[in-house]
Amino acid sequence: MLTLEKSLYPTLIPNDDIQRLLWIPGIGKMNAFTILLEVGDINRFLSEKNFFSYCRLVPSARNSAGKVRQKSSSKDGNKYLKLVFSDAAVHALQYYPPIKKYHDSKLRKKKKQVAHAILAKEIARIVYYVLKNKSDFNNHFKGIELQKKKFLQWPRITSPDV
Secondary structure (H helix, E strand, O other): OHHHHHHHHHHHOOOHHHHHHOOOOOOOHHHHHHHHHHHOOHHHOOOHHHHHHHOOOOOEEEEEOOEEEEEOOOOOOOHHHHHHHHHHHHHHHHHOHHHHHHHHHHHOOOOHHHHHHHHHHHHHHHHHHHHHHOOOOOOEEOOEEOOOOOOOOOOOOOOOOO
16 A cells, blocks of 8 residues: 555646645545546536535435335445545544534434535535636635644645746
């Protein structure tokens, strides 16, 4: 794993999309690498709903005889992106109080797994729009500014000339 990581650094760290992803709450180096390599071109997804479905962040539906049943997990989509966004949700929940407050508000009405999945979906929404618009993360989550910013440290590029 370490050898693979070291071989990917020179290629991926200078990438603008990786640099944008590293500023999103809960996303670290390996998560950013995985997202970029698994998603490929974000423009192949027509909407954020298609992206969520590809990331396994929507419940699967079983429709038969006019009845609709939903299961909590689906086997359709990319299992690695599901893991990445679940991991990002855990880290964002630990280190960002506004995100924890949002999670707790969902937790009052829903089960723990559902609240966690909603948080993972919100992080996926941020990733989708950051990659789609080629814009930097604005440090807001659901309209609330995050007080804690990630530190400006390696592997971020300090200046384009480096």
